Amino acid sequence: MKKTLLLIYIIAFQTSLFAQEHIKYTTFEEAVKVAEKVIWLDLECSEVSLINKQLHKLPNIQSLYITSCELESLPKSIQHLKQLQLLNIQGNSIQVLPESLSQLQKINVVNLRGNTFKELPKVITQLPELREIDLSDNLQLELNATIKTLAKVKKLDFLYLSQNNLTEIPLEINQLEALEEIHLSDNPQLKLSNVFKNLAGVSSLKIVVLSNTNIIQVPQELSYMQQINGIVLDHNPEIDIKELLKNTAQLENLKVLLLRENKLSKLPSDLKGFKKLAVLELSGNHFPITEQERIKRELPTTNVVF
Numbered sequence: 491m492k493k494t495l496l497l498i499y500i501i502a503f504q505t506s507l508f509a510q511e512h513i514k515y516t517t518f519e520e521a522v523k524v525a526e527k528v529i530w531l532d533l534e535c536s537e538v539s540l541i542n543k544q545l546h547k548l549p550n551i552q553s554l555y556i557t558s559c560e561l562e563s564l565p566k567s568i569q570h571l572k573q574l575q576l577l578n579i580q581g582n583s584i585q586v587l588p589e590s591l592s593q594l595q596k597i598n599v600v601n602l603r604g605n606t607f608k609e610l611p612k613v614i615t616q617l618p619e620l621r622e623i624d625l626s627d628n629l630q631l632e633l634n635a636t637i638k639t640l641a642k643v644k645k646l647d648f649l650y651l652s653q654n655n656l657t658e659i660p661l662e663i664n665q666l667e668a669l670e671e672i673h674l675s676d677n678p679q680l681k682l683s684n685v686f687k688n689l690a691g692v693s694s695l696k697i698v699v700l701s702n703t704n705i706i707q708v709p710q711e712l713s714y715m716q717q718i719n720g721i722v723l724d725h726n727p728e729i730d731i732k733e734l735l736k737n738t739a740q741l742e743n744l745k746v747l748l749l750r751e752n753k754l755s756k757l758p759s760d761l762k763g764f765k766k767l768a769v770l771e772l773s774g775n776h777f778p779i780t781e782q783e784r785i786k787r788e789l790p791t792t793n794v795v796f
Contacts, residue, residue, distance in 0.1 A: 504556045508752050510554075518544040520745070524548060535559035558604075567711040576684050580604050583644070592616035597714035603627050603650065610614045615642040622648035626673070632661050641665035653674045658684045664691030671697040675722075678704035683711045690714035701725045708733040720746035724774075726751040735763030742766070756781055761788040770794045 499611070512530045515521040520539050528548045532555040533541070541556075545567040552573050558581035568574075569590040573686045577594075578601040585606050590599075591613050599620045604627040614620065620643050625631060633651070637660055640646055647668045653676040663669075669692050674680060680703055689695055695717055702725040712734075718741060723729060729749075737760060738744055749768055751774035764770055770785075770792050782796050 501658060518547075524546050529553065529724070531555065532557075533559075538565075541565040542567045549573065552576065554578065564588055568591065572596070575599065575602065575619075587611040587613050589613055595619065598622065598645075600624070607631055610639045612639055617643070619645065621645050624650035626650045626652040626654065626676075629655055634662065637662045637665070644668065647671065649673070652699075656680055659688045661688050661691070663688050664693075666692060667694060669694055671699070672694075673699040675699055675701040675703060678702075681710040682707075682788070686711035686714055693717055694718060698710070698722070705729045708737055710737055712737040717741060719743055720748075722748040724748055724750040725752065727751075732758050734762065737763075739763035739766075745769065747771070757785055761785065764789055764792065767792045772796050 499668050504604065511560050512695070514530045514532050515528050516532050516534050517537055521531060522544060522600060528551060530553045533553050534560070538556065538559050538561065549569050549570065550573050553576040554568070554571065554574060555578040557578060561579065561582040561584055563584060564579065564587060566588065568588075568647070570693075571594060573596060574594045575596050576599040577597060580601050581604040583606050584602070585608065595617070596619055597617045599622045600614070600620065601624040603624045607625065607628045608630045609632050610625065612642070623640070623643075624644065625636065631654055633654070633656065641662065645668055646666060647670040649669060649671070650671050650673040656674065656677040657679045658681055659674075672689070672695065674685065679699075682705065684719070686709065689698060695715070697720040698715070698718060699722040701722055705726040706724060706728045707730055721744065723734075729752060731754070738747065738751055738760060744766065745768040747764070748771040750771055754772065754775040755777055767789070770789065773795055775796070787792050
């Protein structure tokens with residue numbers, strides 16, 4: 491249970507801790523003055539034209555952000571950043587990644603959200619420490635080919651595929667042998683029976699995020715995912731809670747369920763399907779005090795959060 495709670499909540503803590511320990515630089519003018527100390531560079535778009543002349547002067551960068559700058563390619567000088575661990579190029583127009591990226595052997599997080607990738611560049615497979623990749627909002631992404639490439643990323647444990655107009659998840663997802671958390675939010679056409687059935691084959695998977703996915707009926711295939719510890723179903727206001735209760739009751743390892751911002755004001759009278767939960771998150775709904783008290787009485791060993 492402790493591992494599950496950490497997987498769900500520690501991200502915010504890590505982000506806060508990183509911000510406290512490292513100063514964020516946004517221009518080369520300020521960064522080159524203390525070049526050896528610069529760990530975090532979050533470039534203003536007006537600085538992009540200077541990258542190839544200046545970036546090599548900052549050899550200790552661990553986190554590089556170049557976001558929403560209309561980039562069509564990564565600058566060549568990125569190959570000098572041998573200490574780079576996090577690369578965020580969200581919100582550009584990039585379709586390919588340079589082969590020189592393979593020289594950056596310490597990268598463990600890559601954010602490609604909001605670009606124009608059709609397939610995931612194979613250079614990704616040459617990053618031995620890569621654990622997290624965000625491919626959300628790449629509307630032309632060919633998922634079958636992408637999954638085959640990701641299968642060669644042996645340490646990958648976090649995958650983001652939100653907002654990609656997905657309808658199905660290929661069976662080959664089971665080749666991602668280290669995957670622990672997958673985000674599929676904002677894909678309202680997803681066929682959940684297919685999703686649950688194929689994710690059941692990913693034995694390492696612990697957390698599934700399906701927020702804002704237009705979920706109404708919860709198919710029985712949910713019960714196939716016996717390995718799951720946490721499910722996030724926020725922003726699905728039409729979800730059938732009775733069906734959810736019925737199917738979650740069969741998930742022996744499920745400990746955390748998030749149902750935030752679902753316009754709920756009442757839960758079914760029989761809550762046996764939730765009794766095994768360690769955490770039930772119901773914040774952002776409309777439960778009256780009397781209903782909150784009833785739910786807590788029905789689930790005495792569950793931490794119910796309103």
